[in-house]
Amino acid sequence: xxxxxxxxxxxxxxxxxxxxxxxxxxxxxxxxxxxxxxxxxxxxxxxxxxxxxxxxxxxxxxxxxxxxxxxxxxxxxxxxxxxxxxxxxxxxxxxxxxxxxxxxxxxxxxxxxxxxxxxxxxxxxxxxxxxxxxxxxxxxxxxxxxxxxxxxxxxxxxxxxx
Amino acid sequence: xxxxxxxxxxxxxxxxxxxxxxxxxxxxxxxxxxxxxxxxxxxxxxxxxxxxxxxxxxxxxxxxxxxxxxxxxxxxxxxxxxxxxxxxxxxxxxxxxxxxxxxxxxxxxxxxxxxxxxxxxxxxxxxxxxxxxxxxxxxxxxxxxxxxxxxxxxxxxxxxxxxxxxxxxxxxxxxxxxxxxxxxxxxxxxxxxxxxxxxxxxxxxxxxxxxxxxxxxxxxxxxxxxxxxxxxxxxxxxxxxxxxxxxxxxxxxxxxxxxxxxxxxxxxxxxxxxxxxxxxxxxxxxxxxxxxxxxxxxxxxxxxxxxxxxxxxxxxxxxxxxxxxxxxxxxxxxxxxxxxxxxxxxxxxxxxxxxxxxxxxxxxxxxxxxxxxxxxxxxxxxxxxxxxxxxxxxxxxxxxxxxxxxxxxxxxxxxxxxxxxxxxxxxxxxxxxxxxxxxxxxxxxxxx
Numbered sequence: 001x002x003x004x005x006x007x008x009x010x011x012x013x014x015x016x017x018x019x020x021x022x023x024x025x026x027x028x029x030x031x032x033x034x035x036x037x038x039x040x041x042x043x044x045x046x047x048x049x050x051x052x053x054x055x056x057x058x059x060x061x062x063x064x065x066x067x068x069x070x071x072x073x074x075x076x077x078x079x080x081x082x083x084x085x086x087x088x089x090x091x092x093x094x095x096x097x098x099x100x101x102x103x104x105x106x107x108x109x110x111x112x113x114x115x116x117x118x119x120x121x122x123x124x125x126x127x128x129x130x131x132x133x134x135x136x137x138x139x140x141x142x143x144x145x146x147x148x149x150x151x152x153x154x155x156x157x158x159x160x161x162x
Numbered sequence: 163x164x165x166x167x168x169x170x171x172x173x174x175x176x177x178x179x180x181x182x183x184x185x186x187x188x189x190x191x192x193x194x195x196x197x198x199x200x201x202x203x204x205x206x207x208x209x210x211x212x213x214x215x216x217x218x219x220x221x222x223x224x225x226x227x228x229x230x231x232x233x234x235x236x237x238x239x240x241x242x243x244x245x246x247x248x249x250x251x252x253x254x255x256x257x258x259x260x261x262x263x264x265x266x267x268x269x270x271x272x273x274x275x276x277x278x279x280x281x282x283x284x285x286x287x288x289x290x291x292x293x294x295x296x297x298x299x300x301x302x303x304x305x306x307x308x309x310x311x312x313x314x315x316x317x318x319x320x321x322x323x324x325x326x327x328x329x330x331x332x333x334x335x336x337x338x339x340x341x342x343x344x345x346x347x348x349x350x351x352x353x354x355x356x357x358x359x360x361x362x363x364x365x366x367x368x369x370x371x372x373x374x375x376x377x378x379x380x381x382x383x384x385x386x387x388x389x390x391x392x393x394x395x396x397x398x399x400x401x402x403x404x405x406x407x408x409x410x411x412x413x414x415x416x417x418x419x420x421x422x423x424x425x426x427x428x429x430x431x432x433x434x435x436x437x438x439x440x441x442x443x444x445x446x447x448x449x450x451x452x453x454x455x456x457x458x459x460x461x462x463x464x465x466x467x468x469x470x471x472x473x474x475x476x477x478x479x480x481x482x483x484x485x486x487x488x489x490x491x492x493x494x495x496x497x498x499x500x501x502x503x504x505x506x507x508x509x510x511x512x513x514x515x516x517x518x519x520x521x522x523x524x525x526x527x528x529x530x531x532x533x534x535x536x537x538x539x540x541x542x543x544x545x546x547x548x549x550x551x552x553x554x555x556x557x558x559x560x561x562x563x564x565x566x567x568x569x570x571x572x573x574x575x576x577x578x579x580x581x582x583x584x585x586x587x588x589x590x591x592x593x594x595x596x597x598x599x600x601x602x603x604x605x606x607x608x609x610x
Binding site for chain 1: 179183192195264268269272305429431433445447452453541553557572577579610
């Protein structure tokens with residue numbers, strides 16, 4: 001395990017699930033219910049990932065966790081990047097649905113990023129101050145960036161409004 | 163729902179349906195939903211009646227008036243809508259409503275091959291198209307493990323810095339226009355035309371080009387390009403002096419911009435703001451220096467910083483950045499390495515056109531690449547470039563097929579726009595125009 005991974009694991013025990021070093025980028029997979037603790041720790045000393053560049057998501061319908069949320073971090077001191085990722089869980093009937101703790105309380109910039117992930121993938125962020133759709137209209141049905149959302153051929157929802 | 167069927171205006175319908183959807187889900191409306199619903203549910207008469215009733219109930223109380231600015235408004239640089247709560251001329255609160263320019267580019271990329279997606283991503287931030295492709299191709303090249311030749315990297319640097327100048331010129335011209343300094347636009351667009359002509363010369367298109375390819379650039383510099391580019395960079399410093407002569411010591415410009423829209427550096431970082439808006443507050447974060455890519459470590463240039471972080475500092479930072487860009491282009495032309503303008507990997511890069519009529523193998527490669535595309539091994543990559551507005555990152559997830567599983571752009575306009583709310587609260591409505599201008603958001607990048 002890398003130095004960063006070891007530091008995180010020793011501070012928040014049981015949080016690191018997996019570590020992947022690929023094409024020169026370090027990815028650390030975090031247990032879903034520990035992400036907020038890890039976020040709080042990682043922003044402060046000694047790791048000091050002060051800048052949260054991006055929060056985004058990718059849909060893997062074939063994976064039991066389905067929605068993979070990725071956090072891209074940047075350290076101003078060392079200039080190094082780190083990717084945290086979390087499996088949000090599938091969207092099943094009767095299940096809790098994909099849900100992750102919001103990190104807005106740690107990095108204010110996560111506000112719009114998480115709204116976008118919610119809008120596009122339907123991943124809910126627990127304790128988000130303002131989890132509304134951001135790019136799609138407020139009354140839009142469905143989450144366009146899911147893999148099972150069709151591209152082309154579907155009826156346009158606002159056809160009768162023009 | 164058209165007005166003819168008695169459904170009211172479509173936007174109000176949307177707010178009502180959102181309210182119903184929230185009720186069905188058994189939750190409260192969020193802050194933004196409430197603001198939009200509030201702005202749309204009322205006619206001006208209803209709003210006025212509400213205010214009068216509240217004043218009657220508690221005499222002397224001040225009720226905010228909700229005013230919609232945009233989505234079509236000349237000073238919002240595109241289709242940005244701001245729901246503002248005004249107390250006289252003071253902004254009590256503000257909710258940016260975005261998405262009017264959402265074109266689903268990220269979704270469409272998933273249904274295109276890797277080389278086709280370049281044409282889409284270039285149209286996100288339409289004033290900085292080279293930066294969009296640069297971030298995207300860097301991510302794909304990283305996943306492929308493809309080396310980009312030095313000459314291609316220098317060509318990329320030249321085009322990106324030229325693009326930075328054209329982008330800043332649009333910002334300077336339009337910002338001046340918004341604050342009543344109309345003359346500046348005629349000056350900046352004069353030079354922008356020349357820069358765009360240079361782009362047309364090398365890439366065949368003036369704006370949304372696809373000059374950068376996976377593996378390098380589409381072509382080498384055409385004959386005569388270097389000379390015209392040198393003439394341009396020789397002329398440019400004098401032209402920047404002219405813009406400065408119009409604005410830097412102009413008392414009206416100073417009054418309108420100094421002290422406007424300043425936020426502490428820590429708060430800007432917390433909000434994820436990057437680029438000139440952050441550097442104007444004195445934070446030395448420029449990815450070309452802190453995380454050099456595409457050979458930027460070979461160039462000698464300064465990172466202009468500001469002190470107060472207000473709109474005036476952002477203006478000076480951007481002007482100095484243009485001067486540095488001119489220097490970088492000059493150094494890139496002087497030190498232009500020999501070699502190919504694109505990598506020589508026939509499994510990824512199209513063979514030279516001339517070979518198609520003589521080489522069977524080249525023809526097969528060409529056919530395979532155009533019809534099926536190239537496969538990218540499974541993995542994920544995030545590459546960021548320093549665009550005119552800040553960190554422009556591209557996150558690509560590959561699943562081994564010729565089409566990306568996910569393409570996501572971290573667009574600086576989108577992130578920086580979040581800072582508008584804390585900036586504007588408690589300030590004058592007139593200053594809001596300065597703040598939007600000084601953040602330099604491009605709505606194509608915000609909405610993607």
